[in-house]
Amino acid sequence: MPDVQLLPKWVMVRYLMLWKEFEDRKFDSADAWEVLRKLPKPDNRKTVALFLSELRKAGWLQVEFDPDDTRRRIYKLRPYENMFDIVINEKMRGKRQ
DSSP: OOOOOOOOHHHHHHHHHHHHHHTTSOBOHHHHHHHHTTSSSOOOHHHHHHHHHHHHHTTOEEEEEOSSOTTSEEEEEOOTTHHHHHHHHHHHHHHHO
16 A cells, blocks of 8 residues: 555545445545535535545555546545554554654
């Protein structure tokens, strides 16, 4: 797994919503938007794009191009189970510094 970072709360909430819906299945931005519209204050498409970008930069999202349409991106979440190890390791690293 590449270097993975802790997620801000607003990203974590959305990550968990997507994980509940897709787990390790592939999805696109329209699928993500459909799920995130269910938030108490629904996300617009621009916010979903920002969220996906933040998730990718933090290492929690795999991105590939659709072979039929290279403008379209296909996403897959990194496993939720690994998050606990990463959080603990990050906290321990912080204590040592």
